[in-house]
Amino acid sequence: MDKSGKKILLAAPRGYCAGVDRAVETVERALEKYGAPIYVRKQIVHNRYVVETLEEKGVIFVDETDEVPENAHVVFSAHGVSPAVREGARSLSLSTLDATCPLVTKVHNEVKRFAKQGYQILLIGHEGHEEVEGTAGEAPEVTYLVDGLEGADTVPEEFADKKLIWLSQTTLSVDETVDIVRRLKERFPNLENPPSEDICYATQNRQVAVKKIAPQCELMIVVGSQNSSNSRRLVEVALQAGAKDAHLVDFARQIDESWLDGVSTVGLSSGASVPEILVNQVIEFLAQRGFEDVEEVTTAEETISFALPRDIRPPRVKK
Numbered sequence: 001m002d003k004s005g006k007k008i009l010l011a012a013p014r015g016y017c018a019g020v021d022r023a024v025e026t027v028e029r030a031l032e033k034y035g036a037p038i039y040v041r042k043q044i045v046h047n048r049y050v051v052e053t054l055e056e057k058g059v060i061f062v063d064e065t066d067e068v069p070e071n072a073h074v075v076f077s078a079h080g081v082s083p084a085v086r087e088g089a090r091s092l093s094l095s096t097l098d099a100t101c102p103l104v105t106k107v108h109n110e111v112k113r114f115a116k117q118g119y120q121i122l123l124i125g126h127e128g129h130e131e132v133e134g135t136a137g138e139a140p141e142v143t144y145l146v147d148g149l150e151g152a153d154t155v156p157e158e159f160a161d162k163k164l165i166w167l168s169q170t171t172l173s174v175d176e177t178v179d180i181v182r183r184l185k186e187r188f189p190n191l192e193n194p195p196s197e198d199i200c201y202a203t204q205n206r207q208v209a210v211k212k213i214a215p216q217c218e219l220m221i222v223v224g225s226q227n228s229s230n231s232r233r234l235v236e237v238a239l240q241a242g243a244k245d246a247h248l249v250d251f252a253r254q255i256d257e258s259w260l261d262g263v264s265t266v267g268l269s270s271g272a273s274v275p276e277i278l279v280n281q282v283i284e285f286l287a288q289r290g291f292e293d294v295e296e297v298t299t300a301e302e303t304i305s306f307a308l309p310r311d312i313r314p315p316r317v318k319k
């Protein structure tokens with residue numbers, strides 16, 4: 001530590017996950033291959049900087065596919081879409097590229113499989129989140145959304161004698177989900193567990209890293225956008241794990257100088273949709289205020305990557 005005693009504990013892993021990397025590259029390659037404009041339904045990933053940067057390159061973000069001109073190219077975001085949205089795009093003769101994260105697709109496939117097997121599905125997730133809308137849309141007639149512990153308390157009694165299974169959004173708080181499942185099982189002993197975890201590796205790893213450093217931090221800064229579920233969870237996890245204060249910022253300029261009053265150790269992490277340049281800007285901002293000592297604390301190595309959608313995959317070079 002330098003003589004000022006001020007330091008940054010930098011959580012690792014942080015930032016881009018494999019699904020976000022694939023989604024952003026899908027749009028960039030689509031721009032190269034087909035030229036601007038490329039349309040994207042919803043934000044490709046929940047990050048303001050990424051969205052604004054792509055807009056500058058000629059991407060047009062729309063809320064629904066009926067805003068896209070006929071025969072144009074449209075990309076479905078990393079959060080996934082329901083079958084109804086796919087069908088809508090087909091009926092408009094749009095040329096689609098699917099940037100849905102394969103780990104979201106896995107949950108879609110589980111919904112389809114369990115619906116076919118006659119289950120009622122309790123889907124733990126946040127109401128209104130695009131991922132949840134897409135996932136529930138695979139079998140809306142048998143899927144019931146459980147949002148938080150309060151949601152667990154208001155699931156109708158009629159599920160007590162049904163074939164019942166829970167699934168979840170990929171970007172939840174691991175600990176909160178355990179609590180929700182416990183509460184649900186108290187009410188519904190018939191509730192079955194999914195065959196594997198739905199909360200994705202990236203969400204879990206970022207939470208573990210934040211938990212590790214939080215007890216030593218008077219302040220935790222998480223870089224991420226307000227609509228990013230996994231980024232918001234990192235702020236909650238930091239506070240629960242002992243950070244005295246925690247804030248979510250899109251950019252370094254949003255850091256309020258008063259947050260640093262009396263602080264000697266700042267924790268720093270970023271959500272799964274956040275490019276490293278934004279973290280570096282926070283490090284520079286803090287260095288200018290005496291936090292020149294940076295220690296990275298690594299709790300996992302990530303090596304996962306996902307293949308790009310077939311239409312824009314680079315040709316394989318034969319040896």
Ligand code: SF4
Pocket residue numbers: 017018019020078101102103104170171200201202203230272
């Ligand atoms: S946060 Fe997880 S589910 Fe979401 S895009 Fe990244 S890897 Fe996929």
